[in-house]
Amino acid sequence: MAISQDTIITVGSGSDARTFGISKSLNNYTIDELLGIGDWAYSAYNDNEMNANVYSSINTSGTMIDIAEGQYASRVVCYPDSQLMSKGYNTNSEGVFFRNVLIYYDVTETNWVSSSVNVDAGRFPHYYVVTDIDLQDLVINALSDPNAVASSYTTMKLGVNDVTIAPFQLYLDQNGELSLNMLLPPVGGRISTINPNSDLVCYSVSYGNWSVYTANGGSGRNIKNQMPYHFFNPNHVDYPFQNSRIPGTQVLTDADKLIQCVKTDAPDTPARFHYQYKVELMDKPYLDSARCGIRFKINDTLYKPIVTDGMITGYTDDDTVQSEWDEWQTIKDHVTPSVRPTPGPSGDDEDNKDPVATAGAPYAKGLVNYYAMTAGSVLIDHISEALSTWDLQNTGKDLFKNLVSCKLIKPPAAIPTTGSEPFTIYGEKPQYQGADITLPVVSGNPEATFGPYSISRKFNDFRDYAPYTRVCIYLPYCGWCDLPSHVVGKSVTVKYFTDIIAATVRAVVLCNNNIIAEAAGVMGLDIPFTADAVGMKQAGVVSGLTAYAGGALQTAAGVASIITTKGGKGIGETLSGASKLVSAYTQTAIAFNENTTEISGKNGDGCSLSGATNIIIKIIRPKYGASSDSPYVPAGFAHSIGFVSNKQVRVGNVSGLLIADNVDTSGIAGATDAERAEIKRVLESGLYVNTPPE
Amino acid sequence: MTITLYNNSSAYNTLYKSMTKLKDVTATIKGACSLDNPTLVIDNPGIAFNYFYIGDFGRYYKVTSRVLSPGQIMLISGVSDPVESFNSGIAGLDVLAARCEDLSVRSPELADNAIPLESDIQIDKVIGDVVIGSGSGYIVIGVV
Numbered sequence: 001m002a003i004s005q006d007t008i009i010t011v012g013s014g015s016d017a018r019t020f021g022i023s024k025s026l027n028n029y030t031i032d033e034l035l036g037i038g039d040w041a042y043s044a045y046n047d048n049e050m051n052a053n054v055y056s057s058i059n060t061s062g063t064m065i066d067i068a069e070g071q072y073a074s075r076v077v078c079y080p081d082s083q084l085m086s087k088g089y090n091t092n093s094e095g096v097f098f099r100n101v102l103i104y105y106d107v108t109e110t111n112w113v114s115s116s117v118n119v120d121a122g123r124f125p126h127y128y129v130v131t132d133i134d135l136q137d138l139v140i141n142a143l144s145d146p147n148a149v150a151s152s153y154t155t156m157k158l159g160v161n162d163v164t165i166a167p168f169q170l171y172l173d174q175n176g177e178l179s180l181n182m183l184l185p186p187v188g189g190r191i192s193t194i195n196p197n198s199d200l201v202c203y204s205v206s207y208g209n210w211s212v213y214t215a216n217g218g219s220g221r222n223i224k225n226q227m228p229y230h231f232f233n234p235n236h237v238d239y240p241f242q243n244s245r246i247p248g249t250q251v252l253t254d255a256d257k258l259i260q261c262v263k264t265d266a267p268d269t270p271a272r273f274h275y276q277y278k279v280e281l282m283d284k285p286y287l288d289s290a291r292c293g294i295r296f297k298i299n300d301t302l303y304k305p306i307v308t309d310g311m312i313t314g315y316t317d318d319d320t321v322q323s324e325w326d327e328w329q330t331i332k333d334h335v336t337p338s339v340r341p342t343p344g345p346s347g348d349d350e351d352n353k354d355p356v357a358t359a360g361a362p363y364a365k366g367l368v369n370y371y372a373m374t375a376g377s378v379l380i381d382h383i384s385e386a387l388s389t390w391d392l393q394n395t396g397k398d399l400f401k402n403l404v405s406c407k408l409i410k411p412p413a414a415i416p417t418t419g420s421e422p423f424t425i426y427g428e429k430p431q432y433q434g435a436d437i438t439l440p441v442v443s444g445n446p447e448a449t450f451g452p453y454s455i456s457r458k459f460n461d462f463r464d465y466a467p468y469t470r471v472c473i474y475l476p477y478c479g480w481c482d483l484p485s486h487v488v489g490k491s492v493t494v495k496y497f498t499d500i501i502a503a504t505v506r507a508v509v510l511c512n513n514n515i516i517a518e519a520a521g522v523m524g525l526d527i528p529f530t531a532d533a534v535g536m537k538q539a540g541v542v543s544g545l546t547a548y549a550g551g552a553l554q555t556a557a558g559v560a561s562i563i564t565t566k567g568g569k570g571i572g573e574t575l576s577g578a579s580k581l582v583s584a585y586t587q588t589a590i591a592f593n594e595n596t597t598e599i600s601g602k603n604g605d606g607c608s609l610s611g612a613t614n615i616i617i618k619i620i621r622p623k624y625g626a627s628s629d630s631p632y633v634p635a636g637f638a639h640s641i642g643f644v645s646n647k648q649v650r651v652g653n654v655s656g657l658l659i660a661d662n663v664d665t666s667g668i669a670g671a672t673d674a675e676r677a678e679i680k681r682v683l684e685s686g687l688y689v690n691t692p693p694e
Numbered sequence: 695m696t697i698t699l700y701n702n703s704s705a706y707n708t709l710y711k712s713m714t715k716l717k718d719v720t721a722t723i724k725g726a727c728s729l730d731n732p733t734l735v736i737d738n739p740g741i742a743f744n745y746f747y748i749g750d751f752g753r754y755y756k757v758t759s760r761v762l763s764p765g766q767i768m769l770i771s772g773v774s775d776p777v778e779s780f781n782s783g784i785a786g787l788d789v790l791a792a793r794c795e796d797l798s799v800r801s802p803e804l805a806d807n808a809i810p811l812e813s814d815i816q817i818d819k820v821i822g823d824v825v826i827g828s829g830s831g832y833i834v835i836g837v838v
Binding site: 320367368369370371372373374375376377380383402403404405406407408409410411412415423424425426442448450451453454455456458459460461462463465468476477494496500501523524613614615616617618619620621622623624631633634637638639641642643644645646647648649650651652654655656657658659660661662663664665667668669670671672674675676678679682683685686687688689690691692693 | 704705706707708709710711712729730752774776777779780781782783784785786787788789790791792793794795796797798799800801802803804805806808809810811812813814815816817818819820821822823824825826827828829830831832833834835836837838
């Protein structure tokens with residue numbers, strides 16, 4: 001079966017994602033009920049045993065009342081006139097999420113009208129699926145998604161009065177290996193012939209404890225994705241029984257076979273047939289977040305889900321209402337829904353995501369080893385003591401010249417370390433009170449992600465964007481920078497990448513995985529040791545200790561004083577530890593009547609550490625006068641001046657003031673040229689449209 | 695011919711005007727009569743009216759003058775109101791709306807210079823709830 005425009009394809013993924021479609025025990029309900037004919041016809045089952053509060057209700061007027069909601073909620077309902085709906089999202093008590101993607105087709109408009117997409121951007125493919133190539137892509141991407149737990153693909157061919165579930169299923173072994181999963185698990189359900197006039201048999205496979213439920217009139221239940229799936233040859237109708245093997249079962253091992261199956265084993269058939277495919281990916285970690293939702297259309301009104309913090313809280317036909325749904329992305333650009341979420345005037349192309357580094361600055365333990373201690377730690381005193389008592393004369397090793405850097409760092413996250421090792425310098429292990437000094441060894445650069453921070457709209461119109469509204473962000477360590485105003489109504493995330501060697505940070509501001517701002521800053525104070533001076537003074541040690549004793553000692557003491565003074569003012573108590581190092585070194589020099597090192601008096605940029613420590617986003621907007629309610633215009637504005645429209649309208653379909661552009665009045669029969677000209681003039685200068693009399 | 699007298703309370707540039715039908719009267723054409731500006735003679739209806747409809751012409755007219763002559767004869771003149779006369783045709787026109795009172799066809803993301811803006815500003819803040827770089831920090835030493 002070619003996947004054509006009259007095919008519904010739904011995709012589900014996640015720890016408890018189910019295939020979508022009518023999941024309803026047809027033993028208890030008629031197809032008419034499933035089609036939503038009859039007041040409050042439930043189109044999905046309410047499964048209390050599963051702790052699922054799943055329902056879908058359609059009243060006689062075809063208005064969607066509500067749909068699957070709650071634990072394990074995920075349903076798609078189709079019924080005449082293609083009013084499809086799905087509200088599937090959830091997190092269960094264990095914090096496991098699932099998500100789904102739904103694409104549907106509106107036969108009344110003969111085009112694709114909407115889709116919902118996954119919001120876990122970059123971690124799972126999001127699709128508008130209309131071709132078999134797309135289906136193939138879908139499978140391939142699902143298989144290659146390292147984070148996917150399970151994925152399901154469901155195709156259903158729409159047709160009036162057509163409601164069914166999984167006429168056959170297939171099992172796709174991710175590893176291409178056959179397994180016992182080829183065999184059906186204990187079967188408690190039974191075969192349900194959904195379409196009496198068809199030769200297809202729909203079957204519901206029970207799984208584990210589920211058999212209890214399926215045995216209890218649960219045939220027709222939809223499929224849970226953790227179970228193995230089998231391809232049922234529809235020509236075999238005499239199957240299966242418990243632990244039996246299904247005649248004609250095929251095990252598909254790759255995407256190509258799946259597509260081939262779709263094309264050959266399920267050729268185009270009358271509209272009363274439905275097809276369901278499921279691909280399972282196993283042994284994958286749970287996803288950490290998930291959302292799903294669908295925009296749907298009822299009687300020419302398009303509704304979108306209002307999503308807050310990943311949860312669908314309602315639906316609205318006002319596309320300007322803020323919803324995280326607007327941020328959800330598609331990576332396919334060749335199929336465009338008829339109506340897309342209203343973009344900001346900045347027109348950012350969010351389909352193309354920037355490649356954001358997932359790892360920070362490179363770090364490797366090598367020539368230089370870095371030890372990290374909590375500022376103020378007693379370990380600093382231990383190092384000072386060990387170095388100050390180091391036997392320079394007998395060893396001939398000046399350990400200070402191998403102390404290449406000393407920094408005070410306040411990173412945005414904890415410095416990663418790989419356990420502790422004895423403090424080793426110049427191949428020696430200076431001791432404190434006869435024991436090695438064990439220090440944490442730095443293993444990498446810390447990284448941190450903050451947010452997302454939601455930037456709300458105020459006016460819900462053009463005033464929310466530049467040049468009327470300005471958005472800027474304060475990034476600790478880096479200062480203020482401007483953000484493009486199209487972030488209004490969206491959320492931003494800030495990632496910090498660091499380099500502890502240079503004590504620098506890079507803050508990257510992301511919106512929908514696109515980099516929208518970057519800033520660099522300093523996260524520490526550098527206390528450098530001048531290596532050249534060390535070498536020069538070391539020569540002095542070798543050539544004769546006493547020659548430089550008096551003057552050099554005086555110099556060292558002076559520099560140490562500078563460091564202590566500046567450091568003490570700049571970073572206070574913390575640097576006193578570093579100062580102790582300096583003092584200890586000075587004491588060493590004094591002890592040996594020798595000076596071997598000059599210390600730079602330059603400190604790092606302490607200003608970066610003295611600013612605010614929280615991310616701050618300022619949205620600077622124009623004032624909107626006395627009116628405090630949307631749409632924030634003076635009273636009477638709409639009636640006297642009107643809002644900008646730039647849309648084609650039928651005059652009789654609007655109300656109130658209408659000012660039209662370049663009106664063509666040739667369609668008005670019976671009017672003279674002069675009257676047409678007058679009508680044109682009135683329409684272009686402003687016409688008030690009243691409701692026509694009864 | 696018969697004409698219908700109305701009292702209209704709507705502005706001229708209104709589609710489907712609020713008109714109250716008063717009475718039908720017999721009228722005769724006075725002199726040369728144009729479709730756009732007819733002048734008619736009727737018996738004094740004894741009521742105030744400001745619109746009339748000529749069924750033979752299929753048009754509504756706004757009264758421009760009423761002159762009462764001896765013998766209770768009234769001379770009335772009118773100007774054609776094509777907005778009301780062709781209201782159903784106008785209602786069926788598809789037009790590009792430049793501005794509209796109806797919020798359902800508003801394009802809020804399009805800039806609208808007609809909306810007054812104050813030069814003063816208001817500032818909304820979003821403050822992250824995480825203190826970044828908290829604690830006393832680290833002393834990091836590098837050795838060879």
